[in-house]
């Protein structure tokens with residue numbers, strides 16, 4: 451691939467970050483396919499991009515855009531689908547995809563709804579799952595998860611404190 455030098459560093463690596471972004475419609479279609487091979491298929495796609503652009507594998511993220519055009523990062527491990535915000539720093543949701551296609555379609559629609567909610571400032575508590583305002587609760591953070599005030603005070607804070615002092 452011949453890319454203009456203005457886009458490349460002296461060592462040939464790109465100055466840009468190539469990402470793989472699907473719209474929500476394609477995203478749902480992809481995960482309605484064979485789940486036994488999807489993790490490997492996406493790995494191969496990332497590897498192809500990595501090799502085409504001579505960049506680090508880790509810098510190629512897989513993304514889904516919602517109806518508003520906002521992008522979210524996702525990963526699949528086996529049948530376990532994880533969704534994060536644009537930066538990958540905040541967990542939006544995760545689901546173990548069902549083998550039953552009707553149930554799986556609902557799960558995938560729910561994942562897309564979570565991205566739409568997040569664009570509108572709403573995130574589910576990482577423990578009890580209730581809807582809450584992201585900005586008001588973003589400080590209740592443990593790893594990539596955000597928790598409501600009650601879960602934070604009653605459970606998460608304690609776990610975090612134990613880890614800190616161990």
Ligand SMILES: [Zn+2]
Pocket residue numbers: 575576577578579580597598599600601602
């Ligand atoms: Zn909660």
